[in-house]
Amino acid sequence: MVATPKPQVDIGDYRYGFRDEEDYVFKSKKGLNREVIEEISRMKGEPDWMLEFRLKSYEHFLKRPMPNWGSPAIHEIDFDDIYYYIRPAEKQGKTWDEVPAYIKDTFEKLGIPEAERKFLAGVGAQYESEVIYHSLREDLEKQGVIFLDMDAAVREHPDIVQQYFGTVIPYADNKFAALNSAVWSGGSFIYVPEGVRVEVPLQAYFRINAENMGQFERTLIICAPGSYVHYVEGCTAPTYSTNSLHSAVVEIIVQEGARARYTTIQNWSKNVFNLVTKRAAAYKDATMEWVDGNLGSKVTMKYPAVWLMEPGARGEVLSVAFSGDGQHQDAGAKMVHAAPHTSSQITSKSISKGTGRSSYRGLVKVHPGAEHVRSNVICDALLLDETSKTDTYPYMEIEEESVSIGHEATVSKVAEEQIFYLQSRGLSETEAMSMIVNGFIEPIAKELPLEYAVELNRLIQLEMEGSVG
Amino acid sequence: MFEITNLHASIEDTEILKGVDLTIHKGEIHALMGPNGSGKSTLxxxxxxxxxxxxxxxxxxxxGEDILEMEPxxxxxxxxxxxxQYPTxxxxxxxANFLRxxxxxxxxARAEREAGDGEAKKMTPREFRKLMREKMQVLHMDESFATRYLNEGFSGGEKKRAEILQMALLEPTMAILDETDSGLDIDALRVVSEGVNALANDEMGVLLITHYQRLLNHIKPHFVHIMMDGRVVQSGGPELAHELEAKGYEKLRAEVAATA
Incomplete structure (x- = not known):
């Protein structure tokens, strides 16, 4: 097998649009039916309960109508024209040398092994439907930290998985959660034991390669009392003229006094529908933080949520979205205050350019009896030109009186005076624009580990190139 | 070396500059004075x-090169x-990021011009940081200034000092200072003026735009020009500024009208 990456240069300045020739162990037929689901389950050697869960989910998926909100473009998705399961290799590598050479090459190009050596405690690399490489630093393993791909977790830790799987996001939550529950494959499973702090981030990287691919990873993270973990995910895909679908489900349980941070740098190619359900349940004095960066994809609909279940729980979402030509980022956050003395903060920053459109869609819900809740929402939108669009859908369902809720929203345009000022100091118009945009997202970038902040700035720089003139 | 000839300029179809002539040679400091709305900031x-x-x-x-077609x-x-006058x-x-x-x-760009076909010597990040610290000391700026966001929450004096810091780092050969004295108290005015005096050299032309004589007590111009209604109407030595201070713009306007 020879790696034959082909640079695809037809859409924008996307650098990760290359693809590999397919050399797969198994590729399901296009389209979805019971047989496909049974085949996936059989190939994975799953227990019966999981197959039943998949089939129940599939029934619900069929019955559930498409969402009639968000982006109208999602009605273009042809569920019969998607490959639901591709197994690229026989087995998972514990070292990169055990990974098929062309896949290893691709991840080298994406910088994953290098990042692993430099600043990560563990890495999972998913290619199409399967995680083809997995590692965890030995000292963490010794402390009882479990970091596996989700399929391995079902085999090796069935008790924990069965206890929590589908509890934060039931299969009937929404149409795409049902789809994921029916055909899920890959994703991460993390268990951090009581009091253990994983100070260095764990990362998963998701790569789609085939045309018309559907990727449906499933992630479950459990932070036992007093523990801490920072999990980072990145993703890219080749650029095709047809659409691909990425629909993940991420469930997180943050137990008493624990803290979890989940950072996403989403950089799908501009033919990917990215329809993801992410939700955490935070218990007594626990903290859940979502840092959500959306740069790529054709359409993203994603609203990381925190359910604040017990007093002292705290949720935070930092969301940054960049919508270039032809993109619609419908992103935001949900905070559900189910207990008194809980607090939440949502900070959303969006940038729209050309024919791009960014929407902030958020929910703050306070249940009856959840007294002394504090919540604050800030959403700022930046428009780079006359054609780009932004809109805001801030939903508030407050069923308790003794609460403190704040909401601020701003829309601004890059001022001619700002560009002129920077140009008069020797910056080109593009450099000036990039600097203003990077300044706009600085409150979020500074929350990222340095490497990811640099990556985010660089990606925005790429998006800005050729945008003015 | 810097020569403006018969310059006309409009904004939204309103003509503001109506034939400005002004020549500034290397090493010269020129003051441009005039009432509000005369076109100084437009120039x-x-x-x-x-x-x-x-x-x-x-x-x-x-x-010798026409700059009008060039980008800023x-x-x-x-x-x-x-x-x-009002930094954004x-x-x-x-x-620090902006300045770098x-x-x-x-x-x-300058190194490349000077190197011609040879290898241009580029500035390293380390050299930049050293230079920035030096120049900040000259302008009595705390090091924490480098970490603040550009002009955000700056006092009037801080904004003007930040402008002079940029001038010090960019080492222009033609510097225009638009009402750099406005909004400064006497101490800030002294710091800013000392900064400009320290920077002005034989290779640099300076155009000081100001409303008042006050700044010219600190920075001594070689030439003074009066601008009115979109033109330079009178030019002379430093004594012109004193004359203007004594007479006021109205009287001068009448004199100009009489001789026109």
Missing amino acids: ANVIAGHPAYEVTEGTILFN DERAQLGIFLAF VIPGVSM MAVTNVRN
């Missing part, structure tokens, strides 16, 4: 290349610098 903006103004007639030659950044890279806030962009990029662009 500064047109020299720097503000896109809102349309030049309808005339030329600006800088070392190309002008900056040639050595033109405008210290703004750029949220989230630290002074500006200084790198301007100095590297």
Whole structure:
């Protein structure tokens, strides 16, 4: 097998649009039916309960109508024209040398092994439907930290998985959660034991390669009392003229006094529908933080949520979205205050350019009896030109009186005076624009580990190139 | 070396500059005075290349090259610098990041010009940090200034000092200071003036735009020009500023009208 990456240069300045020739162990037929689901389950050697869960989910998926909100473009998705399961290799590598050479090459190009050596405690690399490489630093393993791909977790830790799987996001939550529950494959499973702090981030990287691919990873993270973990995910895909679908489900349980941070740098190619359900349940004095960066994809609909279940729980979402030509980022956050003395903060920053459109869609819900809740929402939108669009859908369902809720929203345009000022100091118009945009997202970038902040700035720089003139 | 001839410029079809003539040689400090609305700030903006103004007639030659078709950044890279009367806030962009990029662009462009076909010596990040610290000390600026966001929450004096810091780092050969004295208390005025005096040299032309004689007590101009209604109506030595201070603009306007 020879790696034959082909640079695809037809859409924008996307650098990760290359693809590999397919050399797969198994590729399901296009389209979805019971047989496909049974085949996936059989190939994975799953227990019966999981197959039943998949089939129940599939029934619900069929019955559930498409969402009639968000982006109208999602009605273009042809569920019969998607490959639901591709197994690229026989087995998972514990070292990169055990990974098929062309896949290893691709991840080298994406910088994953290098990042692993430099600043990560563990890495999972998913290619199409399967995680083809997995590692965890030995000292963490010794402390009882479990970091596996989700399929391995079902085999090796069935008790924990069965206890929590589908509890934060039931299969009937929404149409795409049902789809994921029916055909899920890959994703991460993390268990951090009581009091253990994983100070260095764990990362998963998701790569789609085939045309018309559907990727449906499933992630479950459990932070036992007093523990801490920072999990980072990145993703890219080749650029095709047809659409691909990425629909993940991420469930997180943050137990008493624990803290979890989940950072996403989403950089799908501009033919990917990215329809993801992410939700955490935070218990007594626990903290859940979502840092959500959306740069790529054709359409993203994603609203990381925190359910604040017990007093002292705290949720935070930092969301940054960049919508270039032809993109619609419908992103935001949900905070559900189910207990008194809980607090939440949502900070959303969006940038729209050309024919791009960014929407902030958020929910703050306070249940009856959840007294002394504090919540604050800030959403700022930046428009780079006359054609780009932004809109805001801030939903508030407050069923308790003794609460403190704040909401601020701003829309601004890059001022001619700002560009002129920077140009008069020797910056080109593009450099000036990039600097203003990077300044706009600085409150979020500074929350990222340095490497990811640099990556985010660089990606925005790429998006800005050729945008003015 | 810097020669403005018959410059006409408009904004939204209103003509503001109506034939400005002004020549500034290397090493000279010129003061440009005039009442509000006479076109002083417009002239500064047109020299720097503000896109809102349309030049309808005339030329600006800088070392023999017409700069009017150039982008503002190309002008900056040639050595033109405008210290703004109202510097713009750029949220989230630290002074240090901004300055590094500006200084790198301007100095590297100059290094490349000077190197010709040879290898240009580029500035390293380490050299930049050292230079920035030195210049900040000269202007009595705390080091923490470098981490603040560009002009955000700056006092009037801090904004003006930040402008002079940029001038010090970019080492222009033609510097225009637009009402750099406005909004400064006497101590800040002294610091800023000392900064400008320390920077002015035999290779640099300076155009000081000011309303008042006050600044000229601190920075001694070689020439003084009076601008009214879009033209330079009178030019002379430093004594012209004193004369103006004594008479006021109204009287001068009447005199100009009488001789026209």
